[in-house]
Amino acid sequence: MEVISKIQLFEEATMNVLKVAIVGLALISANTPVRADVIGDWNNTAMDVMKAVNVAGNPWTRSMALVNVSMSDAVNSVQNRYSRYIPELPANPNASAEAAAAAAAREILMRQYPGQKERIDAAFAETMKNIPDNPARAAGIDLGKSAADAVFTERQSDATNMPDTYRPLTTPGVWVPTTPPIFPQYATAKPWGMDSASQFRPAPPPALNSALYARDYNETREMGGVKSTKRTDAQSDAVRFWTQANLGPAWFQAARQASARHNLSVADSARVFALMSMALANCFIVDWDAKFQYNFWRPVTAIRNGDQDGNDATERDAGWLPLNTTPMHPEYPSQAGINAGAARGVLEAVFGNGTENFTATDTSDARLSRQFTSFAQMAKEHEEVRIWGGIHFRNSLEVGDAMGRKVADHLVANYMKPVR
Numbered sequence: 073m074e075v076i077s078k079i080q081l082f083e084e085a086t087m088n089v090l091k092v093a094i095v096g097l098a099l100i101s102a103n104t105p106v107r108a109d110v111i112g113d114w115n116n117t118a119m120d121v122m123k124a125v126n127v128a129g130n131p132w133t134r135s136m137a138l139v140n141v142s143m144s145d146a147v148n149s150v151q152n153r154y155s156r157y158i159p160e161l162p163a164n165p166n167a168s169a170e171a172a173a174a175a176a177a178r179e180i181l182m183r184q185y186p187g188q189k190e191r192i193d194a195a196f197a198e199t200m201k202n203i204p205d206n207p208a209r210a211a212g213i214d215l216g217k218s219a220a221d222a223v224f225t226e227r228q229s230d231a232t233n234m235p236d237t238y239r240p241l242t243t244p245g246v247w248v249p250t251t252p253p254i255f256p257q258y259a260t261a262k263p264w265g266m267d268s269a270s271q272f273r274p275a276p277p278p279a280l281n282s283a284l285y286a287r288d289y290n291e292t293r294e295m296g297g298v299k300s301t302k303r304t305d306a307q308s309d310a311v312r313f314w315t316q317a318n319l320g321p322a323w324f325q326a327a328r329q330a331s332a333r334h335n336l337s338v339a340d341s342a343r344v345f346a347l348m349s350m351a352l353a354n355c356f357i358v359d360w361d362a363k364f365q366y367n368f369w370r371p372v373t374a375i376r377n378g379d380q381d382g383n384d385a386t387e388r389d390a391g392w393l394p395l396n397t398t399p400m401h402p403e404y405p406s407q408a409g410i411n412a413g414a415a416r417g418v419l420e421a422v423f424g425n426g427t428e429n430f431t432a433t434d435t436s437d438a439r440l441s442r443q444f445t446s447f448a449q450m451a452k453e454h455e456e457v458r459i460w461g462g463i464h465f466r467n468s469l470e471v472g473d474a475m476g477r478k479v480a481d482h483l484v485a486n487y488m489k490p491v492r
Contacts, residue, residue, distance in 0.1 A: 110170045110199055111143060111341040112328040114177035117195040119321055121181055121188045123435060128316055130255040130356040134232060136320070137264055137346075137353035138180045138223060144346035144488060146172035146219035150212065153339035154488040157265070157346070158222040168212035169338050174199040175216025176223075183224055230262040241367065253401045259360040264350040265487050269361035272478045274471045277368045277404040286385035288465035289378070292371045296462025298393045303460050310453055311395055311461040313434060313442055319408065319454070320352060322432035322442075323415040326450065329430040330423050343488045344422050347480075350487065351414035354479050359410045359472065360401070368404035371462055394462025408458045409469035412451035413476025419447045421484045 118139045122132055145156040150169040178196045182189065203209050238256035240248045263269055278284040294302050314322075327348055331341045371394060374381065378388035399407075419428075427445055434440035444450040455473060458464035 109331070109336070109338055109341050110173045111140075111147075111338060111345055112331060113199065114139065114143065114174060114195070115324055115328065115345060117192070118177065118181060119324065119435070121185050121191055124188055124191065125185055127185075130232070130258050130360075132320060133349070133353040133356050134227075134230075135180070135184055136324070137349040138184070138220075138227060139177050140342070140345040140349040141264070142176040142180050142216075142220040142223045143173040144342040145223060146176040146212075146216040147339050147342045148491075149215050149219060151339050152491050153337075154343050154490060157487065158219070158226060161219055161222055162215070164211050164215050166208060166211060167215045168203055168208040170199070171203050171209045171212025172216040172219065173338065173342060174203075175213040176220040177216075179217050179220035180224060183220075232258060232261045234260070238364075249400075251400055253364075254399070255356075256360070256364060256401075258356050259364040261357045261360075263354045263357045265483055266354060266358070266479075269357045270365075271482075272358050272475050273362050273365065274405055274475060276366055277471075278467055280381040281383045283385070284467055285381075285465075286383050288467050289371075289374060289381075289383075289386045292459055292462055292465055293375050293378075293387075293389055293392060295460055296371060296394050296396075297389075298395050298462070300395070300462075303395070307457075307460045308395065310442070311457045313432075313440060314408075314454060314457045314461075316399075317435050318432065319411060321435050322450070322454075323348065323352070323411070323419075325432055326415075326428075326430045326444070326447065327419060330419065330428055333428075334423065344418070347422075347483050347488055348415055348418040351418050351476070351480050351483055352411060354483075355407065355410045355414050355476060358475060358479060359405060359407050362405055362475075363402040366404050367402050368468075370398050370403045371465065372398050396458075396461030396463045398463050403464060404468045405472035405475060406455070406458055406464045406468040407472065408464065409455050409472025410476040410479070411472075412454040413473035414479045415476070416447045416451040417477045417480025418484060421480065423447075 118136060122135060127135065141157045144154065145158055145161055147169045148154050148156050149161050149163050150165060150167045150172055152163065152165070174196055178192055181192050200209070234257045236252065236257055238252055242248045260269060263271070294300060296303070324345070327344055331344055336344065372392065375389050375392045378386040425446070425448060428447060429445055432442045432444065432450065442453070451473070455469045458469060459466060
């Protein structure tokens with residue numbers, strides 16, 4: 073009996089240890105991000121590289137598209153799961169898809185940012201640690217370089233590097249702001265997978281004497297001023313989070329977390345990031361086309377000249393200033409609106425429009441973050457902050473969102489389509 077009792081005690085103690093271990097593992101898995109695949113890793117590397125050299129806005133989205141389209145084409149030159157942006161690329165089903173993706177991303181980043189060679193090579197070496205050193209890896213590296221070269225070469229004629237010849241609208245002797253708008257040449261650049269920059273150009277902004285304009289004018293004047301008493305502290309916090317530095321990266325964070333949660337394959341993950349990065353790159357082209365077509369004034373100009381717009385419902389506020397710094401490009405349509413519509417459109421096409429829990433973290437201060445339960449929720453806040461920050465009118469956001477959804481729908485319907 074004494075022997076049996078000792079055995080029982082040992083078994084009970086062992087079970088308790090196992091229970092503690094299981095609970096501990098559960099806590100770890102609940103609080104530790106799922107290991108991302110090679111696609112997510114290289115998206116992070118691309119963002120780190122561009123942060124190091126202070127690249128943002130239009131060129132940032134172009135580089136992200138170059139990286140992700142190259143990775144998608146490289147992976148599908150091995151696995152043939154989805155159609156390729158450059159369909160003529162050679163295929164090699166015996167190559168390593170992971171090596172091909174990493175080599176494609178490395179090649180694009182080295183061509184774009186050679187000064188970051190040490191950072192890029194370190195990321196590549198880290199990826200290679202997880203891929204057996206065999207003929208498949210070598211073949212994948214060659215394939216990735218070829219894919220990157222083809223995509224990079226094709227985009228050299230996209231006109232994004234044309235000289236800046238923007239001409240400020242003025243009359244002799246009349247002062248205009250002396251800081252030029254950012255990247256006006258994107259208004260005539262070649263989009264990704266679309267006929268032209270004007271393909272989804274919207275109708276003009278509302279007339280200054282319209283009720284719609286008065287509605288938007290007064291909402292932004294009341295909510296977006298630096299001295300607003302109607303904006304809540306929570307709304308002000310959201311405005312401060314959604315700087316230019318976070319607008320694009322937040323969507324890539326959302327995509328990475330959703331891809332990991334749904335345990336996407338390398339090909340599926342590559343497709344998500346390629347489509348979304350193409351859509352966001354297009355946003356800066358189709359939006360710039362419309363912005364410089366209409367040259368609609370920003371709230372800070374409109375509200376300080378409210379007595380000259382021919383609308384009795386708009387009252388001039390001579391000292392009005394926005395909470396946010398006004399970007400140096402025309403107001404209509406909203407870049408934040410089109411970005412949100414495009415990214416949300418792609419992600420919902422892949423993951424659906426149900427619950428998706430994810431976190432957007434500030435790219436400069438990891439202590440600052442925003443929690444969301446759907447892509448739609450983040451898109452809405454992404455847009456609303458432009459009113460709360462005083463740099464946009466609501467109609468511009470709504471029109472931009474609709475444009476972004478059209479861009480997303482077009483790309484999903486025509487690119488990276490299932491092969492089998």
